[in-house]
Amino acid sequence: MDETVAEYIRRTVLKMPRDEIKTMLQKWGFLSEAQLQTLNFHQIKDNISQEVVQLCEENSADIKQAAALDIIYNHIYQNKRMWSVYQMKKSGEELEYFDITDFKKKFKRRLRSALKNVTITFKEYEDNAIWIRVAWGTPYKKPNQYKPSYVVYHSQTPYVFISASVLKSNLPLLCQALIVASNYHDIREMELRSHSLNSLKDIVFKRYSQNFQTYTPKPLQGGNVEPENADTRIVQENRSEKERIHKLNQEVFGSGPQPKLEFAQYRLETMFKSDPKLDVLDKKEPFRCLVKFSSPHLLESLKSLAPAGMADAPLSPLLTCIPHKARNYFKIREKKGLYPESFVNP
Amino acid sequence: HLATSLPLPSERDHLRPRIDLVVFMIDIKSKYSLKNVETSLAYVDASFFLGKVCFLVTGVGRVNACSIEMNAICKLGETYCSPVLFCELELEGIRVATAQRLVRMLGICAGHIPGVSALSFVSLMRMSDDD
Numbered sequence: 001m002d003e004t005v006a007e008y009i010r011r012t013v014l015k016m017p018r019d020e021i022k023t024m025l026q027k028w029g030f031l032s033e034a035q036l037q038t039l040n041f042h043q044i045k046d047n048i049s050q051e052v053v054q055l056c057e058e059n060s061a062d063i064k065q066a067a068a069l070d071i072i073y074n075h076i077y078q079n080k081r082m083w084s085v086y087q088m089k090k091s092g093e094e095l096e097y098f099d100i101t102d103f104k105k106k107f108k109r110r111l112r113s114a115l116k117n118v119t120i121t122f123k124e125y126e127d128n129a130i131w132i133r134v135a136w137g138t139p140y141k142k143p144n145q146y147k148p149s150y151v152v153y154h155s156q157t158p159y160v161f162i163s164a165s166v167l168k169s170n171l172p173l174l175c176q177a178l179i180v181a182s183n184y185h186d187i188r189e190m191e192l193r194s195h196s197l198n199s200l201k202d203i204v205f206k207r208y209s210q211n212f213q214t215y216t217p218k219p220l221q222g223g224n225v226e227p228e229n230a231d232t233r234i235v236q237e238n239r240s241e242k243e244r245i246h247k248l249n250q251e252v253f254g255s256g257p258q259p260k261l262e263f264a265q266y267r268l269e270t271m272f273k274s275d276p277k278l279d280v281l282d283k284k285e286p287f288r289c290l291v292k293f294s295s296p297h298l299l300e301s302l303k304s305l306a307p308a309g310m311a312d313a314p315l316s317p318l319l320t321c322i323p324h325k326a327r328n329y330f331k332i333r334e335k336k337g338l339y340p341e342s343f344v345n346p
Numbered sequence: 347h348l349a350t351s352l353p354l355p356s357e358r359d360h361l362r363p364r365i366d367l368v369v370f371m372i373d374i375k376s377k378y379s380l381k382n383v384e385t386s387l388a389y390v391d392a393s394f395f396l397g398k399v400c401f402l403v404t405g406v407g408r409v410n411a412c413s414i415e416m417n418a419i420c421k422l423g424e425t426y427c428s429p430v431l432f433c434e435l436e437l438e439g440i441r442v443a444t445a446q447r448l449v450r451m452l453g454i455c456a457g458h459i460p461g462v463s464a465l466s467f468v469s470l471m472r473m474s475d476d477d
Binding site for chain 1: 347348349350351354355357358361376378379382
């Protein structure tokens with residue numbers, strides 16, 4: 001077995017938490033159940049990984065199997081990576097039957113024709129997700145297995161989720177291979193990024209609970225605004241205001257859990273508006289400013305701002321449009337015309 | 347009675363008992379909360395400031411999340427001649443102790459403790475200033 005493969009397998013096993021090594025190796029299926037029984041999972045990870053490498057040696061593992069193990073790890077720990085969303089466009093309306101073998105063949109052929117030294121691995125999951133792992137090399141060097149790119153493609157949708165490696169120069173090639181393999185003609189990066197792959201899927205597949213506008217002339221009386229507050233000795237003076245905020249929040253955010261995003265970034269290229277007498281910034285240039293909101297769960301915290309009394313309801317549409325517009329990176333420019341208000345760059 | 351700001355909604359005037367103590371809660375992590383308290387103070391009748399108002403500053407346990415300066419809070423207490431209490435709501439022990447203090451103060455303000463009235467708070471504060 002190749003030294004580099006052995007080392008790669010060893011390092012992959014070391015990344016796994018000790019109690020999960022066994023299940024991951026079972027999912028991998030490369031080592032037999034009998035072989036797994038011989039492993040002692042109660043020793044330190046260093047020793048466990050050495051034993052695993054030895055067993056792999058017995059089975060003559062090659063880089064293909066090692067890459068498959070890596071996909072398994074990254075599928076379970078997908079939230080450790082940062083994912084970007086790409087949308088593909090078809091030229092016509094032809095509904096073509098998706099053939100997975102054809103897809104894989106075309107993808108590999110396209111990539112390999114441009115770059116000989118790549119390791120390409122596929123794995124399909126039950127939710128129609130196709131995971132692709134690509135390790136990149138150069139015409140002169142073997143692929144770097146430690147910095148692969150991951151692609152998740154749901155064949156019935158035009159969306160691709162990419163966790164690129166640090167080597168961004170390979171991205172155009174990857175995108176090209178994707179559109180060729182999936183019979184689309186164009187691909188563009190959406191301004192949507194997050195660690196939570198499932199949340200990104202929720203947003204673009206519109207799987208989160210959206211609120212559909214229904215006309216309610218008056219707030220429903222006796223609504224359970226705060227079900228936890230069962231103590232009748234506490235009187236809420238601002239009940240009607242609380243109910244208004246709650247209703248507005250429901251309208252904007254819906255009543256279900258929000259997709260998990262970690263930040264929203266607004267790049268402002270607007271004019272600085274100040275008292276003309278102060279004469280700040282003589283040059284009428286846009287005032288460049290970057291505003292970034294970060295949170296372990298941005299949308300849930302935005303949803304709790306008004307009920308917590310930290311912001312007025314309704315919130316700015318720039319914040320609330322994030323899931324509907326499927327973006328968390330915005331460029332705000334001046335609107336040219338009669339009304340000097342800012343508008344969001346599409 | 348809990349309110350997010352003053353003035354209190356007038357539609358509930360008839361449902362409200364006599365007010366003996368007003369506690370203004372300031373979250374030390376939120377400048378907005380201090381601003382809200384400052385604007386609400388304008389709606390309090392002057393007679394309340396004879397011992398029937400107190401400031402409760404919460405969130406003091408999280409030292410690195412403070413957004414409000416101590417100076418601003420102390421100045422607020424001095425300007426309005428009212429005591430300032432500090433507490434951390436996330437710790438049950440402190441929460442309970444603070445609640446007990448407030449209930450004790452409320453008892454005095456409501457006139458339940460013979461020999462002590464709300465004015466005592468004012469004179470107590472004056473004395474510490476002279477030190």
